[in-house]
Amino acid sequence: MSDARTAPDDIRRGPVTSSAPVRLLLVEDDEGDAILVREHLADAGLDVDLVWVRTLDEAIDRLHVDLVLLDLGLPDAMGIAALERLLAADAPAVVVLTGLSGTDIGLAAVAAGAQDYLVKGEVDGETLGRSVRYAIQRRRLEDTDRALYRSLVRAEEVNRLERALLPTPSVLDQRLEVRVGYRAGRDGVLGGDFYDVVERPDGSVLALVGDVCGHGPDEAALGATLRTAWRTLVLAEVPTVDLLGLLERVLISERARPEIFTTVSMLDVTPDRSSVDLYLAGHPVPLLLGEPSTLLPTHGRGRALGIPVPGGWAPVRLELAPSWRILLYTDGVLEATIGDGSDRLGKTGLLRIVDGAVAAQGDLVERVLHDVRELHGGDLVDDAAVVVLGWRA
Template sequence: MTDAPAATGPVRDRPRSTVDDDRQIRLLLVEDDDGDAVLVSEHLQDAGLDVALTWVRTLDEAVASLDVDCVLLDLGLPDATGIPALERLLAAGAPAVVVLTGQSGGDTGVLAVAAGAQDYLVKDEVDGHRLSRAVRYAVQRRRLEATDRELYRSLVRAEETNRLERALLPTPMIRDERLEVRVGYRAGRDGVLGGDFYDVVERPDGTVLAIVGDVCGHGPDEAALGATLRTAWRTLVLTGTRPADIFGLLEVVLEAERPRPEVFTTVAMFVIPPGRRTADMYLAGHPVPLVLGPPSELPPTTRRGRALGIPVGGTWHAQVLDLGESWRLLMYTDGLLEATVGGGPERLGKAGLLGVVDRVLASETGPRPAADPAGLEDDLVGRVLRDVRALHGGDLVDDAAIVVLGWGE
């Protein structure tokens, strides 16, 4: 690479043309003729265009110098000529390219634009004004194209996130209007959907099954796996699979679909018979749900099972909870437990979560609401999520999902 022509950047006391955001344009000139390179430099000075000009003589040098905003490319170089030179430069990741051609007639310029150049200029016809305008417009068009592409990608990502959310966080399938069902979810700090999922389904005989799960890790692969497991669970429930067999079949799906062999999933599941006085609780390495009060409490756990996907022995058995005539249960993922208190090192933990829940319950007034899957900010689920977030001092580090089931007055 040689030094750029001596005169670069704006000249004093001349009007200065700029791109809209007033940033200096980093310009790469690919030209093997010394005289033409000097003319380009002088034209830029005449136009008062603020540029940082780099001059190279060959295409190989140009390919190694593409950290710029715009390239002025001569199509007659020692190591490449014509449209193939442009195509090679674009394939190497060149930004906006303005072609310089010595041919005033023919289709060279049109072919260059068709191949991906932003514009073309005939050397004998160019002056400072035309060169400045071509460079500024090329840079702006390229930036607009990049913005459009990023916007499109954002829209695609948003739509994909919406599809995953619908798969992870479905509307509960409940016919019994006397049963309270409330659900809620908050994404973690980075806003990327994780692998937390929930579902609630009522079978034709009136039995209600509810699940909350958490795929280890965070990101699109975990979210996709969580959506797959949630869909598989609902399918097993709707096809009448015995509750005792569900976790084993979910593990088969997990092992077949997980992106890496070390990925596991924790799950909690309730099976509530039509009489609504008891519940069978199944735990697969998941935090113990709460029996709400006040005072709320953690039920004794004597039959905990391993997480799904962990290569150790053991299975899953139901622990029967005697609920009585009036009760409420709260299932959750560990994003709530991992919240900090006041931004310090202390974690909220189970005792802290019990305290938050009881404070929210103590402030409840009026009759207990009927089924409402919306997870609004002014209901039990929404207020617990809001209060935990307030204690943490902002968005939670991990995702958090909650399901509340209730019966009676």
């Protein structure tokens, strides 16, 4: 981890060590001064790829360099305003080299963002070479610190979204098996997959798995909003049959574009655990685990939330055996490709993996996610969420 406070020690250890020439842009309208700068750089022993321009407008078009030597008296810009304009154009390290002397203007230049301030006539090769080396090194340290800060901010944002998207299930019944798992996609950024499991005061348990179309921070934020809204509605004891309709109203009011939709799979397990109501809103069908595992019925499938077509979400009542387990998942699992090929895992492949995980015992969710990733040959392209509910008589 970089720390700006260690920069002077790092700089004293020596000059920039890259074997490539230093790419240097000289912004100077006086030809004699430009020649003198070249001589100073040669005396310093710097390997320099030097580009010379006479105006600030020319300089702004050629900022793909390591450092800019800037005069503050140019035909199209004067004083600190010239420096500020150059920095606003996303210039790299800038060392001011000018005929304007005085402590105040030097301090103003450094305060505005220059790495150093040198006065013509007071500079020799050693001074200029040292300033160039140190300025580039300091700028690299600053860039590293900024990148680290951005990384930390991004990690904190991901953590906040993860807590909202992937909550701890709220279930008091110790006999009910509840397992959840999630894997972010290849870029490590949370997408729009979300889940939740909540037990109501009457003993019924509701489980939800959803997927906002798309992938990225906006979709993750919308997924977090929908997940929070769903739990709020459940805790408010809104009838299960009304939940998806109200969730769709939240989606429509919060989505950034009218084409954004969300698929959902939801279970409502009765207090005696003998049956379950299945709600499908354009989402992949859950699996009833067994020997072998099977897909749950699909005849009650409804449209995805946010799709402007007629139709609602009628529950399908399923009577369960004395012991049972149901697996819900998002389509990131199904869309995993097999090795380097283009064939997708699909429902048939997922059933094989699930049956293998059941036979192997252990943590079913972790085993399924691990085996899907292994078959894919690395991190999944899309994020994937898995929830298992189970009951043993």
